[in-house]
Structures are given as C-alpha cells and as structure tokens.
Amino acid sequence: RVADRSLMVEVGSGTLLAADSQDPLQKKKKIVILGTGWGGISFLKTLDCKLFDVQIVSPRNYFVFTPLLPSVTVGTVEARSVTEPIRRIIRKKDAEFHEAECIKIDPENKQVICKDVSELDFERKPEFALDYDYLVIAVGATSNTFGTKGVDEYCHFLKDVEDAEKIREQVVDIFETASLPHLSPEVRRNLLSFVVVGGGPTGVEFSAELHDLVHEDLLCLYPHLKDNVTITLVQSGDHILNTFDKRISQFAEKKFQRDGVHVKIGCRVLEVTNKHIRFKSKDTGQLVDVPYGMIVWSTGIRTRPVITDFMKQIRQENRRVLATDEWLRVKNCEGVYALGDCASVEQRKIVEDIADLFKLADKDNDGYLSAAEFVSTMEGVRVRYPQIDLYMNHNHMKGVIGLLDEAMNAGDQGTTKLDLEHFSAAISKVDSLMKCMPATAQVAAQQGTYLARSFNHFAQGKPAEGPLHIREQGHHRFHPFCYKHLGSFAPLGGETAAAELPGDWVSIGRSTMWLWYSVYASEQVSWRTRALVMFDWTKRFIFGRDSSR
Ligand code: FAD
Ligand code: MG
Ligand code: MG
Ligand code: MG
Ligand code: MG
Structure with a gap:
C-alpha cells in the first residue's frame, strides 16, 4: 500500500494546474510567454487564448523558420520569406505582444522584468514588470564559442x-x-x-x-x-x-x-x-x-544569461541547462514551465522506481510476481514511463505480454515467477533506449503543442478524456511529455539530400531533396510564407540566385 501511494504521487504530479477548475467569476489566470521562436509560437498557436490573459514578450516581433536560414545566407530564399510577424499570428487571438527582452525572472514575486529594445531616442523608462500566474519560458539559446579567442x-x-x-x-x-x-x-x-x-x-x-x-x-x-x-x-x-x-x-x-x-x-x-x-x-x-x-x-x-541567473535563484546553479520534469514544469519552481532549446527534460528512469514498482506489483506479497501481476502492473504504468512503449515498438512486441515473455525466458531454463532480481534485470533493459531530446525545432514545437493542450484542458475544466490522459482510480491525469521523432533531413547541395526517418529508414538522393521541399513547404506557419518560399524556390530554378548586395 505504501509503495502504491508513493507511485501514485509520482504519477499524480501530472496534474498540471492543480485546483484550478474554472470558476466563471474568477479572474482569468495570467500567462506570460517568453520568446517567439519554435517553442513559444507553437504553444501560442495551440493555446485557447480566451481562457487566459496572455502576454508575449520577445525582442523580435517575428517568428523565424530556422531550417531555411542556411538558404537565406546565399539568397536561395529571401529573408522576408522565412519570417512571420507575431502581430499577424495573434491578429485573431486574444493575446498581447510586447517587443522587449526579459532581463530578469523573479519567481519569488511571480514577475518578469523586461526591457524595451527599441533604439528610438526619446525620454522614457526602458524597463517594465509583468505579473504572471504561469510563466512559459521559451527563449532558446545562444551560440557557443567555448571561450575560443577571437x-x-x-x-x-x-x-x-x-x-x-x-x-x-x-x-x-x-x-x-x-x-x-x-x-x-x-x-x-x-x-x-x-x-x-x-x-x-x-x-x-x-x-x-x-x-x-x-x-x-x-x-x-x-x-x-x-x-x-x-x-x-x-x-x-x-x-x-x-x-x-x-x-x-x-x-x-x-x-x-x-x-x-x-x-x-x-x-x-x-x-x-x-x-x-x-x-x-x-x-x-x-x-x-x-x-x-x-x-x-x-x-x-549555450544557455542565455537571463536563464543562468534564474537557475541560480532556484538552486539549479550546478546544471548546464535548465531542468524540467516530464510535464515541462521547471524543477524547484512552481508555476513556471520551460521548453525548447533553453531547457531539458529530466526523464524518469524506470530502474529508479524498481523496488517500488515491484512492491506495487506483488499484490499477494509473496515476494514473487506472477504473470498476471506483472501484466496488470506494467499496463498500469506504461503511460508514466514512455520508454516502455518505445522499447516494445523497437523490438516489435505486441503489448506487455512480450515483455513478460522476455523476462520469463531470460536465464537458463526460464521461470514462471519473477523475483526482484529477475524483474530488475528484465525491466532495466527498457531504459536503454531513452535518449536526451535533441535541441531541435521538432522537439520545441511538440513541447509547445503538448503544454498548450494541457493548459486548455485544465482551464476548460472539461472531463479529462482523450489521448493526453491517464485515467486512474477515478482521477484524470496527464501523460508525461513524450517526444516523437519524425525524422531529420540533411540537405547536401547539388539538389541532393539525406533523410533519416523513423524505423531505421535512410534515404539519400535527389528524390529526398524533393521530399525535403515538400516537407518544408508544408511545415510553414502560414499560407503567406508558404507561398513566398515556393515562389523563391521557383525563381531560383529559373533565374538562379540573386547576386546583388
Ligand atoms: P528559438 O526558436 O531560438 O526562439 C527563442 C525566442 O526567444 C526568439 O524569439 C528570441 O527572440 C526570444 N528571446 C531571446 N531572448 C529572450 C529574452 N531574454 N526574453 C524574451 N525573449 C527572448 N531544428 C530542426 O528541427 N530542424 C532543422 O532543420 C533545423 N535547422 C536549423 C538551422 C539553423 C540555422 C538553426 C540556427 C537552427 C536549426 N534548428 C533546426 C534548431 C531549431 O531552430 C531550434 O531547436 C529551435 O528554434 C528551438 O526553439 P526555441 O523556441 O527553444 O528557441
Ligand atoms: Mg520560442
Ligand atoms: Mg526562432
Ligand atoms: Mg534556439
Ligand atoms: Mg506475488
């Protein structure tokens, strides 16, 4: 029972905006979003802004489609074609944008201090403060020089x-x-x-x-x-x-x-x-x-200075990047979420909970797990540890029965019951496929969408149903964030590209370059930039790149 409870607490910490079911008379909660890159914009686009009081702060009043930046350097695509003004994005949304840089996060007072970035020369106070109930940090990172001189x-x-x-x-x-x-x-x-x-x-x-x-x-x-x-x-x-x-x-x-x-x-x-x-x-x-x-x-x-300073305040100073849990909540800091390049998710290893899991599974307390005990427990916790599904998919298993078979058949003659040692040996393999999430637009965008969907759901006070939910003993809880790698491209010049797609699929050549064109055209944030980018590509095919300064 004790083990049961401790695991529940862990799983239960998926309750994102606890005790926050919507009272219509209650004032809307204030959300401040820092950054208008991949993370910030995907969060904003999915968030139901009517349910919150939303303010966005970024020193740039546009979003940049970074995968096409290398093409901008040589004029294959024009700079204006890869940017989308924030004001256009929020035009039909109930949100406010401030062109400013956040220079300090003050979690104690639930405030961010911002500084205007304009170069206009007239008298004014350059700094202002914004209060938040929830802060979403998506400020990205800067280039790392490793202190190299020059x-x-x-x-x-x-x-x-x-x-x-x-x-x-x-x-x-x-x-x-x-x-x-x-x-x-x-x-x-x-x-x-x-x-x-x-x-x-x-x-x-x-x-x-x-x-x-x-x-x-x-x-x-x-x-x-x-x-x-x-x-x-x-x-x-x-x-x-x-x-x-x-x-x-x-x-x-x-x-x-x-x-x-x-x-x-x-x-x-x-x-x-x-x-x-x-x-x-x-x-x-x-x-x-x-x-x-x-x-x-x-x-x-490398981490931005404003984040390094924030990490000092919340006792994360010994880390290289800001740490969040799997619900993207910044560790040691309530009401603050971080995503994209400025943060990294600390994924829970299943071995860390192995003793608790065993106790939880061993319902009859005989020190062994029967097949039924194993299966029902693993089914119950597989949403908490996304690596279980990852491992089963990787090994083409059909459900946790596959895991059970593997565990029972390990060792010399196999067994019909598992003790803790066998259980650990079998389960710890599951962690082996866990990887750090890469610093990519794909991760940042998926995180933004995930977090916004969680916010929407809790604020609507809707019955929690749908793919994001874990249903457990009458409680509704959120899945931890789970990254789905959809593949990556490397354009190699001369109309060839290489692609690595899920399932160990590698494709290299000219047709891959066409795939690249179509994927990047479809990923554009708006029809405007999609048209502009496709126009630039066509222009380049016919007339070559423009060499005027
Ligand atoms: P960003 O997109 O960098 O956004 C950060 C935002 O925060 C910006 O709007 C910035 O102005 C703002 N900001 C900065 N400081 C502050 C502050 N103090 N206060 C408020 N706002 C602030 N990824 C892929 O998946 N595929 C690719 O093909 C790919 N190609 C890339 C090519 C290039 C040239 C580059 C540079 C990156 C590429 N990436 C690619 C990586 C991808 O761009 C990043 O992983 C992604 O942008 C991270 O999103 P983010 O929201 O964390 O940060
Ligand atoms: Mg961002
Ligand atoms: Mg960007
Ligand atoms: Mg970045
Ligand atoms: Mg038992």
Whole structure:
C-alpha cells in the first residue's frame, strides 16, 4: 500500500494546474510567454487564448523558420520569406505582444522584468514588470564559442535572420572585392577562403549551400575567380553529421570530397585572429593556420544569461541547462514551465522506481510476481514511463505480454515467477533506449503543442478524456511529455539530400531533396510564407540566385 501511494504521487504530479477548475467569476489566470521562436509560437498557436490573459514578450516581433536560414545566407530564399510577424499570428487571438527582452525572472514575486529594445531616442523608462500566474519560458539559446579567442570579434554566427543576411552580404562583398584589379594573387586567394566551423547539420548545410552558390551561380558571373575559391569545413569530432546514421555521414563526407570542400576532421579551433584561423589536429597534434575571408561558426548552443541567473535563484546553479520534469514544469519552481532549446527534460528512469514498482506489483506479497501481476502492473504504468512503449515498438512486441515473455525466458531454463532480481534485470533493459531530446525545432514545437493542450484542458475544466490522459482510480491525469521523432533531413547541395526517418529508414538522393521541399513547404506557419518560399524556390530554378548586395 505504501509503495502504491508513493507511485501514485509520482504519477499524480501530472496534474498540471492543480485546483484550478474554472470558476466563471474568477479572474482569468495570467500567462506570460517568453520568446517567439519554435517553442513559444507553437504553444501560442495551440493555446485557447480566451481562457487566459496572455502576454508575449520577445525582442523580435517575428517568428523565424530556422531550417531555411542556411538558404537565406546565399539568397536561395529571401529573408522576408522565412519570417512571420507575431502581430499577424495573434491578429485573431486574444493575446498581447510586447517587443522587449526579459532581463530578469523573479519567481519569488511571480514577475518578469523586461526591457524595451527599441533604439528610438526619446525620454522614457526602458524597463517594465509583468505579473504572471504561469510563466512559459521559451527563449532558446545562444551560440557557443567555448571561450575560443577571437570568435566573437571575427566570426559570423548563424542563429537568426540578421546573421543570415549579414553572411549573404559579405559573400557578395568578398566576390566583388576579389575582382578588383589591383589585388595580388595571394590576397585574392585568402579573401576567397571560406571556413565553416562545426560539422553538425547547420554547418554542413551551409557549406553545401555555399558550394552550390559558388559553382552554380557565381562562377558564371565571376569566371576569372574560378580557381581561387576554397571552402573548408572544420569538425572536432571524427565524422561530420555524427548524430546521423553512419550511411548518411559517410555519404556526406564522400560528396564533399568530390565537390572539393576540404573537410578537416578531428580538428579543434584554438584561436581566430584578423588574418587566420588556427586549429590543431587531435591525431597528429599539428597546428594549422588557414587564412580566411569569412568564417561561419556553428558549433552548438549555450544557455542565455537571463536563464543562468534564474537557475541560480532556484538552486539549479550546478546544471548546464535548465531542468524540467516530464510535464515541462521547471524543477524547484512552481508555476513556471520551460521548453525548447533553453531547457531539458529530466526523464524518469524506470530502474529508479524498481523496488517500488515491484512492491506495487506483488499484490499477494509473496515476494514473487506472477504473470498476471506483472501484466496488470506494467499496463498500469506504461503511460508514466514512455520508454516502455518505445522499447516494445523497437523490438516489435505486441503489448506487455512480450515483455513478460522476455523476462520469463531470460536465464537458463526460464521461470514462471519473477523475483526482484529477475524483474530488475528484465525491466532495466527498457531504459536503454531513452535518449536526451535533441535541441531541435521538432522537439520545441511538440513541447509547445503538448503544454498548450494541457493548459486548455485544465482551464476548460472539461472531463479529462482523450489521448493526453491517464485515467486512474477515478482521477484524470496527464501523460508525461513524450517526444516523437519524425525524422531529420540533411540537405547536401547539388539538389541532393539525406533523410533519416523513423524505423531505421535512410534515404539519400535527389528524390529526398524533393521530399525535403515538400516537407518544408508544408511545415510553414502560414499560407503567406508558404507561398513566398515556393515562389523563391521557383525563381531560383529559373533565374538562379540573386547576386546583388
Ligand atoms: P528559438 O526558436 O531560438 O526562439 C527563442 C525566442 O526567444 C526568439 O524569439 C528570441 O527572440 C526570444 N528571446 C531571446 N531572448 C529572450 C529574452 N531574454 N526574453 C524574451 N525573449 C527572448 N531544428 C530542426 O528541427 N530542424 C532543422 O532543420 C533545423 N535547422 C536549423 C538551422 C539553423 C540555422 C538553426 C540556427 C537552427 C536549426 N534548428 C533546426 C534548431 C531549431 O531552430 C531550434 O531547436 C529551435 O528554434 C528551438 O526553439 P526555441 O523556441 O527553444 O528557441
Ligand atoms: Mg520560442
Ligand atoms: Mg526562432
Ligand atoms: Mg534556439
Ligand atoms: Mg506475488
């Protein structure tokens, strides 16, 4: 019974907005959303704004479709086509937007302090405070330089539309400058040396786009520069695209080799000066200085200062990222939720509860689990631990009976009853497929939708039914957030792309690029941006990329 209760509490903590059933006379609860990126916007789009008093704060009054940013850097797609104004998104919603940056979160007083980001020169107080009942943090992250000297001064990042536009301008600038008659061949070559740091999807896609730009468009317009352009991709790991399937990363490496993109694997950048970038090969220890005309730095993300400060206040200072539980509630802080790149979900391992689970399952208290005891318990807790379903799907099992078979048949001659040791051995395997959720738009968007649906449901005080619910002894509770990976793409240039789809399915080639076009067209936030993006693609097919600054 005790075990029963403790597990119930754990499961029961899925009650998101406890004691909050709607009294029509009661004032609407205030929700403040920080950020208008993937997480913030997907939350906002799903939230029923009539049920709450909703305020959104972000220093940018638009949403950016980040997967197309690498295309913006070379003019395949225009910057305006990948952004959607927030004011258009909330036009028919009951929500208020404030263009400002949150500079402090004050959980004690349930307040956020914001600062206006306008450069208008007239007298005013730049800061204001907003009260909240629920705070949804979706501020994303910044680029990580790992403290490497010179990166902030001399490198471009690729996080936002402004970054992409700056890169585009500089590429054209470099080609025009390199065409001037008075340059020495060496200066010309150095100027036309492009370096990309980071062999993840963004770095690889940017290198591929840059290669296409140079070979499909610029070399017709600047034929005299043909033999002077180099593209170098520096990656500290052993392979580029190392989070992808091996077949994809090998294909990408081979393709880059054929295309003449220099891939430097196992190299760590030590410093960047105004003339060259210096890196060290891990294997040989050799130092290499490469002169450059432009560097794009894309090596991962880091927590924003406002979040680091918030983490100190809520005793999370020893962590690298803000931690939430599986209901996206920030740990140690009531009423605050976080999602997307600024937070990470601490998923509960089933081994951590193994003793409790065993006690709960062993209804007759004989120290063994019968088949019936095993099955009914696992059925009861499978929503609490999404890894159970993940494991069963992965091993093509039909329900928890499969798990039972596996547990009973482990060992030499098999058994008909499980003791704690057998039970742990069988169940701990289930945790092995649990993965950290990646920092992607896909995760942020699914989290936003999940959280908004939970909010809607509780605020409506509706009978809790539907896919989000666990029904247990008359109580309705929410499922923990469970990420569904729908696959990932890596465009590799020359109208080829690689895709990794669920179920170990890898596809590489031109048809995959068409799949990419159709998926990204359909994922657009509005018909307006969808039309703009498709128009840009068509324009590019017919006329090539625009090389004017
Ligand atoms: P963001 O989308 O970064 O949004 C953060 C928001 O918070 C922004 O609106 C920002 O202005 C705002 N903000 C910042 N500071 C504050 C503050 N102090 N107060 C208030 N608001 C603030 N993912 C994929 O799944 N597929 C892809 O193909 C893909 N391609 C990518 C390509 C590029 C070039 C980049 C940079 C990223 C790509 N990603 C991709 C990753 C994806 O963009 C991120 O994982 C996603 O944007 C995370 O969403 P978010 O809401 O957490 O943060
Ligand atoms: Mg966001
Ligand atoms: Mg964004
Ligand atoms: Mg981000
Ligand atoms: Mg028993």
